[in-house]
Structures are given as structure tokens and as C-alpha cells.
Amino acid sequence: MRLAEIKETESALLVKLLCEIDHHTAKSIREEVDKRLEDVKPRELILDFSGVPFMDSSGLGLIIGRAGKAEAQGAFVTVEGLSESQRKLIRMSGIERLGTVIIK
């Protein structure tokens, strides 16, 4: 199963997530994204959720963790393509108040 498609653009690392995100899948996604993040050192990490049919709070952990990694490299994280229920989860978590993640 393909978990994500990762592309480099001029200024960003674009990660299109392609699976249900739970504790099981988050582990592999995290490893894959972190490796590319370190190799590429982009200014921006874009996490695109438009191909994610389901996510639980492990998805929140995934965003918060990447925000920490990106910040340490001087990059910021943009989250896009969220469904209404995914937005609801993100609002509950207070990720928006971290200041390092832009929710589109």
C-alpha cells in the first residue's frame, strides 16, 4: 500500500498523504517524511490531506511532530486539503495556536 507521494518544488517539500492515518500507518509516514525533510531541507513542508479518507488523533501527532522537526530546520508547515471532520479534530487540538503550522 502506498502511504504518501512526496515531491520537491522550488521552495517546498510537498507530501500528498494517500492512506488512512492511524497509529499503525503514522509510523511509516513519519519515517519517510523525516528522511526527506532532512535530505531536502526545504523552507516549507506542505502536508496535503485531500487523499486521506480517515484520520484519528495519530494524525494530529504526525502534524505536531513534523512542525517540531521543521521548526528546528528553520522551516514552517502548511496543512491543506482537510475535510470537515479533520478540521474539527484539528480545532480541538489547538495546533493552530502553536504558531508554526498554517492551516489552509
Next chain:
Amino acid sequence: MRSIINEMKLRLPAISVNEGVARSAISAFVAELDPTVEELGDIRLAVSEAVTNAIVHAYRDLPRGEVGNVYISVRLYDTREVSVEISDNGCGIENVEEAMRPAFTTGEGTERSGMGFLVMESFTDTLSVKSKLGRGTTVLMRKYLKSLPEGEE
């Protein structure tokens, strides 16, 4: 008086691939009541959180190579109530009140948000958690589905 119209019991090894298996099984089972997409999504989410908690936390003291079980029991009632009980025979929770506080997590290195119980509470109608140290934890959640439009029963 409400009565049970269907019941499902599942026992799954506490390994992470079964988080998705539990969600799929419950979706198929609840379909009989014709829930809305949103209602089904809420149930899947709450089940995913509870099963993940059992997988990540309950059996961490087991010797290497031993795997515990997660027990899932689902009941559908004629009142359109769905009750889901998720239990384990694991280590138990020392302080349930503290464990239910958002951002409290004892899982190290798993990078989880510590929001599991808050999510369960927010996406279901009732939540109760019972735990005994060394015996295990049981999470009971209920969801009341909206009534179907006239003529679709």
C-alpha cells in the same frame, strides 16, 4: 424498553494493523442501522482511539514476543443506539481521571497527541472508563443515531 437487535463480539491480537481491522469491522456491522456518513465517521474515530490505546498502552509490560488481546463488543438497539465496549486484560490505568486529561500521555516515542480520550468523549454521546491496575481497562461508549426520515424504516 429498548431491545437488542444485533450483537457482535471480536477478539483481536493487540497489534497495530488491527486498528484498521477494528474500524472496518464496526463499519460493516453498524451499516444495518443506516447511519449518516458523519455518524459512521464519529464511531470509526472513537473506536480507533480506544483500540489504539489498548494496543499502545495495555500490554507494554508483557515479555517480548507475547501479545495480548483487545476485545470489542458492539450492540445495536431498536432505539438506534449503538453501544461499543472495548476492553483489554492489560496493565490497567493508575489514575483514570489523569489519563483522560488532554495531552497527558505515557506513551514514549510514539508521538501521539495525548488526545485519545478527549476525541472519544467529543465524538460519542456517552463515555465511561473503568480500569483496575494489573487487570485491565474497559471503555464503554454509546452513540445515539438520528432517526431515519419517514418511510425509510
